[in-house]
Amino acid sequence: MHGTGVPLVTPITDDGRVDHERLEALVDWFASAGIDFFVPCGSTGEAPLLTADERTQVVETVADATEKPVLAGTGHEGYEPTLESTEDAAAAGADVALVVTPSYYGSDDAALGRYYRDLAVESPIPIYLYSVPKFTGFPLSPRLVESLATHENIAGIKDSSGSLESIQRLVRFTADADFSVLVGHGSVYAHALDAGADGGVLAVANAVPDLASEIFETHHSGDAAAARDLNAAIVELNRTLTARYGVPGIKTALAHRGLEVGPPRRPLEPIDEDAAAEVTAVLEAALEA
Numbered sequence: 382m383h384g385t386g387v388p389l390v391t392p393i394t395d396d397g398r399v400d401h402e403r404l405e406a407l408v409d410w411f412a413s414a415g416i417d418f419f420v421p422c423g424s425t426g427e428a429p430l431l432t433a434d435e436r437t438q439v440v441e442t443v444a445d446a447t448e449k450p451v452l453a454g455t456g457h458e459g460y461e462p463t464l465e466s467t468e469d470a471a472a473a474g475a476d477v478a479l480v481v482t483p484s485y486y487g488s489d490d491a492a493l494g495r496y497y498r499d500l501a502v503e504s505p506i507p508i509y510l511y512s513v514p515k516f517t518g519f520p521l522s523p524r525l526v527e528s529l530a531t532h533e534n535i536a537g538i539k540d541s542s543g544s545l546e547s548i549q550r551l552v553r554f555t556a557d558a559d560f561s562v563l564v565g566h567g568s569v570y571a572h573a574l575d576a577g578a579d580g581g582v583l584a585v586a587n588a589v590p591d592l593a594s595e596i597f598e599t600h601h602s603g604d605a606a607a608a609r610d611l612n613a614a615i616v617e618l619n620r621t622l623t624a625r626y627g628v629p630g631i632k633t634a635l636a637h638r639g640l641e642v643g644p645p646r647r648p649l650e651p652i653d654e655d656a657a658a659e660v661t662a663v664l665e666a667a668l669e670a
Contacts, residue, residue, distance in 0.1 A: 384417030385594045386582040388425040392642040399435050401442045408446040415594030419443050422454035425584045430646040437469040444474025456481035471505040478508045484517035490525045497529055507536035527554035539582050541565030552577035567619035571612035574600045585619040588634035614670035621663045626652050633660045
């Protein structure tokens with residue numbers, strides 16, 4: 382995986398069902414905006430709020446709607462549910478599995494290392510590690526990642542810590558392996574590319590896929606300074622959507638861009654009018670920058 386990936390929101394109908402027709406439309410819109418690969422059933426996709434069958438169906442819809450690579454979120458708290466979800470995602474058309482760090486009971490590096498190695502042995506598709514301490518409270522250690530990077534079926538990591546130090550260490554420690562490092566924090570995208578990251582999976586790309594893609598393409602063309610300038614223009618939007626309002630804010634931003642994706646799934650709730658006005662204003666400022 383390289384380039385700009387979008388962690389797809391999951392469209393939901395007013396009566397709480399997954400809206401596959403709108404999901405297909407989203408995939409088409411993102412592809413036309415320059416997105417390089419798709420990530421269904423991640424944190425932004427409300428994966429913890431979907432049933433196992435719904436996750437598989439979402440992956441199948443996305444895979445059927447695009448020729449671009451699909452990196453499907455398959456992580457659960459337990460090994461067996463994660464393996465089953467990974468097998469189901471592979472059967473549904475996913476190319477790679479994104480496996481979040483189990484965190485409910487807490488595990489040390491040795492246990493996590495065994496967890497990921499065992500999963501990689503049994504998985505029918507390559508796996509990406511997923512470190513998102515905002516939700517798990519537990520960042521994957523770069524040294525642990527270094528020890529996993531040489532496994533033939535562990536292909537990379539999405540690091541959503543927002544730490545450039547972490548990205549720099551991951552890039553350095555895995556440089557000799559066939560392993561890609563993806564940044565999961567939109568505010569530091571260009572800086573992570575400067576540090577050697579292969580791309581990003583950015584929640585803010587739901588709202589501004591064209592701008593997120595342009596950051597990568599500009600950097601890839603050799604103009605790192607211009608890429609950083611482009612990135613600076615979406616920092617406030619990224620903060621508003623991720624740190625302040627989360628999935629409900631992202632769905633509001635998509636509606637403002639003409640893509641109705643319905644409400645968030647319970648227990649999440651839509652943001653109020655004042656918050657929606659703030660999201661709209663910050664989004665417009667980013668688009669006009």
